[in-house]
Amino acid sequence: MSSLKVYSLKWILKSKKALEELISRFLIVKSQRKSLISNYVSRIESLNKKINFFLEQAEILGEEGKIDESENLLKEIEKMKLQRTELSTMSENPFLQMEKQMRVCEICGAMQSMSDTEKRLTTHLEGKLHTGISVL
Numbered sequence: 001m002s003s004l005k006v007y008s009l010k011w012i013l014k015s016k017k018a019l020e021e022l023i024s025r026f027l028i029v030k031s032q033r034k035s036l037i038s039n040y041v042s043r044i045e046s047l048n049k050k051i052n053f054f055l056e057q058a059e060i061l062g063e064e065g066k067i068d069e070s071e072n073l074l075k076e077i078e079k080m081k082l083q084r085t086e087l088s089t090m091s092e093n094p095f096l097q098m099e100k101q102m103r104v105c106e107i108c109g110a111m112q113s114m115s116d117t118e119k120r121l122t123t124h125l126e127g128k129l130h131t132g133i134s135v136l
């Protein structure tokens with residue numbers, strides 16, 4: 001066992017209340033993540049339906065010789081496809097959008113600035129909250 005883990009365990013045993021708080025925070029972060037992901041997934045699904053519908057319409061317009069209208073729809077479809085790509089990136093990393101400049105630690109839920117220095121990030125990784133949760 002590393003000295004870091006021994007230190008963390010001692011700290012956890014010291015305060016049962018703190019441990020309970022950590023667990024509830026951890027669970028909140030987990031459920032937030034889950035609901036954010038399902039939100040993105042349902043938005044992607046409805047975007048897919050729209051894209052398919054627009055594609056059909058563009059095809060029909062094309063067959064009717066309404067080339068301009070058909071091309072306009074295709075442009076809209078391209079925009080929606082870009083949106084869909086963005087959404088699927090977000091669904092892989094749901095906390096990305098919440099705060100573009102901030103990052104939420106996936107282990108302890110603490111907010112970190114993207115511009116944090118290496119030293120600050122290391123300090124966080126060795127911090128009580130983070131190490132406390134990571135040994136759970």
Ligand SMILES: [Zn+2]
Nearest residue numbers: 105107108130
């Ligand atoms: Zn952390």
